[in-house]
Amino acid sequence: MEKQDQLLMKKQNKNLVLEIIKQQSPISRMEIAKVTGMSPTTITRIVNELHLQGFVRETELVTSGVGRKAVLLDVCGDVLYTIGVELDKSIIKIGIVNYIGEIVSCKSISRDPLEKYEETLGKVTNLMKELIGSHNVPNEKIIGVGVGLPGLIDYQRGIVTVSDQLKWKNVRLAADLQELTGFEVKIDNELKMKIVAENISGKARESKNAVLVGIGSGIGSAIILNGEIYRGESNNAGEIGHTVLDPTGNVCNCGKIGCLATYISEGAILSDSRKVKDITSIEEVFNAYRSGESWAINILERTSTYIALAISNILCLYNPEVIIISGSTIQNFPEIKEAIEKKCDLYIWEPIKEKVKIVYSDLRERGVVLGAALQAQNTLLELE
Structure with missing residues (x-):
């Protein structure tokens, strides 16, 4: 048992050192020792192992300042x-x-x-x-x-x-x-x-509590609480598309009445548009809005209202530091951002509004x- 504990500790230390180099590179061995509290000898051994395995390399850079220069470390992408x-x-x-x-x-x-x-x-x-x-x-x-x-x-x-x-x-x-x-x-x-991408390299990289909302062919969300993906009992946490807005409203393909998705998804927008005009694509609806056609303005104004209500409800439930809005609807119809922001200002509870950041994803299609x-x-x- 003691030997297994030692092996586990060594593995954890190795992972920790590699993660620090990956996040803070270029970094010296001495700086890693200070951050981890491990001895310089232990750090040197771990770095040598990582170097042999191809994870770490020495850069051409050295530390600045007085005293002995130290070679800096970086990770190998390939x-x-x-x-x-x-x-x-x-x-x-x-x-x-x-x-x-x-x-x-x-x-x-x-x-x-x-x-x-x-x-x-x-x-x-x-x-x-x-x-x-x-x-x-x-x-x-x-x-x-x-x-x-x-x-x-x-x-x-x-x-x-x-x-x-x-x-x-x-x-x-x-x-x-x-x-x-x-x-x-x-x-x-x-x-x-x-x-996961937002948390590592996107708009949630400095947040322990964040929510991502995706609006496009469907609508849903993903939640990070205390630095971890919150999944719920059956990995369905965040399925806001099937929260009920109006029990006398539109029929959803899930079998319920009045689900959020039946008002916000691109399919729902198209369905409502076809009641007024012979429309073949979501782009035609967006172009009709830009041309000032009243039916398109009414439908997309209603869409922005429901998006803002969904955001308000999410904020009250999870109180994240940041909420990230993404999806094809936002990418292809950026004009909706201003309407969403105005309605968020109207509907979000004041104590939450003061703290939360509402941003848009930069990751787009990737x-x-x-x-x-x-x-x-x-x-x-x-x-x-």
């Missing part, structure tokens, strides 16, 4: 890679991400909303092989794949319980994709993957891919 995949109703995106969180290659292809599960898996596998081959990434350096997709996801068993957008139910996505690619696969809801790859790295990387 020591390993993970692959991030985003699956959505009409698109598949795949990116290769290195150890320091840089997307070294990314590509997207279209997906037929009605295509079969097996066809989508085939597209993912072929595109993945194409990316790996075109950028000469050695397979042995790829430690795994992360997949983000809309729906209710059993991330522990790798099963898509239900995805309305993809028309999937109880599919063994992780196991099936692993069999096709040979890589270990982790799956999760797309917004939970995206908030957020889910990056987050999925980073989550795969977080869960699959095992230091020897």
Whole structure:
């Protein structure tokens, strides 16, 4: 038991040192010793091990100031890679991400909303092989794949319980994709993957408590509390699209009446627009708003009202430091931001309004891919 405790302690120390170098590089061995409280001898041993394994390198930089100069350390981005995949109703995106969180290659292809599960898996596998081959990434350096997709996801068993957008139910996505690619696969809801990216390199990187709201083909949220993803009992925390706004309202495809998604999602906006005009795409609705057509202004004004109400309710429930708004609706129709902000100012409770930051994601179309790859790295990387 004592030997196992010692091995565990050594592993934890090694992980801690590597994380400090990764977060604070360039950094000297002496600075690491001060931060960790470990002896310089222990730090030197750990750094040497990490160097031999390819994780750490000495930079050409040295510390400044008086006294003996110390060589600074940095991490090696090409020591390993993970692959991030985003699956959505009409698109598949795949990116290769290195150890320091840089997307070294990314590509997207279209997906037929009605295509079969097996066809989508085939597209993912072929595109993945194409990316790996075109950028000469050695397979042995790829430690795994992360997949983000809309729906209710059993991330522990790798099963898509239900995805309305993809028309999937109880599919063994992780196991099936692993069999096709040979890589270990982790799956999760797309917004939970995206908030990982926001927490590491986006608008939530300095926050312990944050909420990400995604508005597009559907609507949902992901929550970080005390630095960890809050999942709830069955990984469904944040599914705000099925909170009921009006029990006498629109019928939702979940079977309930008056769900938030039936007022905010792009499908709901299109459905209401077609009651007035022959509309074929969401872009036509946005253009009609820009042209000053009253029906489009009314529909999108109502949409911004419901978005603000959803944000207000989230803030009262979780009281985060920052709430990040993202999604295709925000990207393709930035004019809605001003309306959301005005209505947030109207509806958000004053004591919360004074403290919270309401911001918009900068990660745009790469957020889910990056987050999925980073989550795969977080869960699959095992230091020897």
